[in-house]
Amino acid sequence: MAAALPTKAAQDTPPAETAGTTLTFVTITINNLPQRGIYAVLETPTGFLLENRSFDTLGLLEPAGTPTPFQRYSMLPLSSVPGLTYQYDSGQLHISITCTADCFPGQTLGSDWRYRPPDPTPLGFFMNYDLVAEVSSGSDYASGLLELAVFSGKGVGTTTFAGQDLTGSAKLVRLESSWTMDFPDKRRQLQLGDSITNAGGWGSPVRFAGARYGTDFTLQPGFITFPTPVIAGSAALPSTAEVFVNGIKRSSLAVDPGPFSIEHLPVITGAGDLKVVVKDLLGRETVLVQPFYATRNLLKKGLSAYSVSAGVLRENFGRQSNQYEEPFFTGTYRKGLGEKFTAGLQVEASTKRAGFGPYVDWQLPFGGLLSTAAAVSLKGGDVGTLFETDLSWSSETFGFYLSNQYASSKFTRLGAVDDLRPARLRSSANLGIDLQRRGSLAFNYTRVDERDRDDFELVGATYSVQLGKIGGLGINVSRRFGTFAETTAYFSFTTRLGQRTSGNAMVEKNGKDWAGTLRVNRNASWEGGFGFRAEARQDDTQSARAGATYNTPKGIVSLDVSHWKGTEAARLGMKGGIVMLGGSRHLSRPVDTSFALVKVDDFEGIGVLQDNRRITETNKKGEALVTGLRPYEENRIGINPLDLPLSAEVGDTLLKVVPRRRSGLILDFPASRMRAALVRVLDENGTPLPPGTTLHAADGGEDAPVGFRGQSYITGLSRARSFFAHIEGETCRIEVDALAATEGPVRQPDLICRKDTP
Structure with missing residues (x-):
């Protein structure tokens, strides 16, 4: 009992x-x-x-x-x-x-991202070009941009040039030259050469030559840097927790019995509602609801970020190749001191000026973010100050942003123009409202009180709405005050004319002048093909233009013709890239991200897939270049096995790779032409081995079963192979010679399986 x-x-x-x-x-x-x-x-x-x-x-x-x-x-x-x-x-x-x-016991659930190191990077090179030639009434003009790059596991080196007026007094200007080393395991980056400083909380980004080292969270794209909501509950039986963010299901998690908390939730930024529905084995449901506010401006508690730059400031970028002045140093540091509070400090100094000051980001109790910054500068014997306050709040249907910055007349910072005093006050306000099916409404206001230039003040409003399948309507009205007071308005209607084709009609009013524009545009397919565009404008210029683009995996070509105030012009553009990797050269689109060279033996016409989408196929050498890979993320690159001949032997048809930034990988898919033989295996007495006997590979290759009459199908004969078999308690061995590639299996003479000698 x-x-x-x-x-x-x-x-x-x-x-x-x-x-x-x-x-x-x-x-x-x-x-x-x-x-x-x-x-x-x-x-x-x-x-x-x-x-x-x-x-x-x-x-x-x-x-x-x-x-x-x-x-x-x-x-x-x-x-x-x-x-x-x-x-x-x-x-x-x-x-x-x-x-x-x-x-x-309690458990912590959530989709926490796991870091995966990048794959080994071979030595390689690439070049990007962007060339433009224009012919017009009375003048010709040509220009271009060129980028040269080398990459390896030690980093990426790049240098860029701009060619101006190539048909006249040609001038070649060097833009940037740098060597960049990423340390993704530490989320750090080192850049030597030309670079741009981190603006920090109150500074300005400036170009320089020297060294920059600091935190780069993009080296681990899945790493969450900002605080996310945590929701807790309990279950007495094994259950399933379905997570909803603003009414949309985001994930489903298995929950063991006991208390649980769910972290690293896939939330959107701004205000929202988090709901978790816990359903146990008996079908009973428990619903947990929690409001949240998330912002990327904060750092998780205990997480820090910094950036240090030192060198010489760049002058006349784009006009002079090597003009550097004013040695400097700057550093920024931020740390999440709590789930709702992040503080930072910025210091900068040069031979002409210096400055320092803190900045903080604070999530308010009702949501929203309050950001403040203060700085003190010193130049000669002059001391300047700056104070800035920003307030923002956003949700799915409403958001606003308020900003106010005051600077004293003596305040200065790196990159400031020596003879121009800073604006006394900069104020701006933005308000956005989502009216759901009735469209969206936005208001903006900007005011700049200058000391050495004319003041600026602008107020505007924008309304947009989707009119079902007909198209979208947009209206904007703005008013500028002051010396150049003017009212501007435009009315725009956009509609789809096909899968990749759209049309637009716009009416504008600038002061007392009216203008009308009609546009038609068809985007070229990414896989390759033609696109076109045409525009006619009714105003005092009486202008019109038309053009076409041919987009291929090997480059992009465009041709445009135009008419403007009685002048006709034609422009031809070409841009693309050349990649040298793995002993071969390939033409490509401009290389902006990572890429991979796919090799499938010498098979031509084999489809190459990126994230299950066919994007290109192999050439006569069995090679294909795949561009547009996501750096430091897992990319799925595969081949279509149905494109291979029946005589081909193929291994894995899908590889998951993680490339470095702006670097290439060599992906060698294990495919080869058939090297197989159909043989009859006999024992030393001339009797076929019994059916079901296994020829065990002694060389690490695939085993081969024996069928009726001692017949066996042996693959992998690109090299000689060795096998052994167990028969009636004894072991015998055979040797199979290598074969040349064939379109089908080759029938070989009988083989004798000879017993091991004691």
Whole structure:
């Protein structure tokens, strides 16, 4: 019969080997769910004790306290587990445990991103070009951009040039030259040569030559840098938790019994509602609802970021190749001091000026973000100050941004023009409202109070709405005040004219002048093909233009003709890239991200897939260049096995690769032309080996089964192969010679499987 026992901790721990204690082996159920195995329990006058290792096996909290030794076991009282009751059936030798969620250890759930190191990077080179030639009434003009790059596992080196007026007094200007080394495991980057400083909280980004080292979170794209909401609950039975963000299902998680918390949730930034529906095995549902506010401007508690730059400031970028002045140093540091508070400090100094100041980001109790910055500068004997405050709040349907910056007349920072004092006050406000099906509405206001130039003040409003399948309507009205006071308005209507074709009609008013424009545009397919565009404008210029683009995996060509104020012109453009990798050269589109050279032996016309989408095919050498890979992320590159001939031998048809930034990989798919033989295998007496015998590969290759009449199909004969077989307790061996590539299996002479000599 079953005897119910009270739920309370044992008052006394029974000593080992005392009267009234019995060691028993039982089966166990928890909340009516059978548990695998047989468990040792100790029956005492005050209750049952369970072996301490069994608590973990059953998924229960292990009670605190010193285990009681009994024979070879260490026992702990069941009744010490909070929220646990049980019944013992002596006839069935079974304990039925009933548990609340407090019985089980807590668990943390969530889709935390795991870092994967990049694949080894070979030595390679690439070049990007962008050339433009224009012919017009009375003048010709040509220009171009050129980028040269070398990459390896040690980094990427690039240098860029701009060619101006190539048909006249040609001038070649060097733009940037740098060597960049990424350390993705540490989320750090080192750049030597030309670079741009980190603006920090109150500075300005400036070009320089020197060194820059600091944090780069983009080296681990899945790493979450900002605080995300955490929602907690409990389950008494195995359950499933479905996560909804603003009513949209984002993920589904398996939940073991016990308390749980869900972290690293896939939330959007701004204000929203998080709902988790927990459904157990019996179909019972528990709904957890929690509002949240998330912003990328904050850092997670304890997470820090910094950037340090030193060198010489660049002057006249784009006009002079090597003009550098004013040695400098700048550094920024930020750290998440709490889930809602991030603080930073910025310091900069040069031979002409210096400055320092803190900046903070604070998530307000009602949501929204308050950002403040203060800085002090020193130039000669002049001291300047700057104060800035920003306030923002956003949700799916509403958002605003307010900014106000004050600078004293003596304030300066790196990159500032020496003879121009900073604006006294810069203020701006933006407000956006999503009216759902009725469109969206936005208002903006900007005011700049200058000291050495005319003040600027602008107010505007924009309304846009989608008119079903007909198209979209946009209206903008703005008013500029001050010396150049003017009212501007435009009305725009855009509609789809096909899968990749759109049309647009726009009416504009600038002051007292009106203008009208009609446009038609068809985008060229990414896989390759033609696109076109045409525009006619009715105003005092009476202008019109038309053009076409041919987009291929090997480059992009465009041709445009135009008419403007009685002048006709034609422009031809070409841009693309040349990649040298793995001993071969390939033409491509401009190389902006990572890429890979796919090799499939010497098979031509084999489809290459990127994320299950066919993007190109192999050439006569069996090679294809795949561009547009995501750096430091997993990319799925595959080949279509149906494009291979039936005589081909192929291994993996899908590779998951992680390239470095602006670098290439060589992906060699294991495919080859058939080198196989159909042979008859005999023993030393000339008798075929019995069916079902296995020829075991002695060389690490594939085994070969033996069929009727001793027939066996042996593959992988690009090299000589060795096999052994076990027959009637003895071992025999055969050797198979290598074969040339064929369109099908070759029938070979009979082979003798010779016994091992003792």
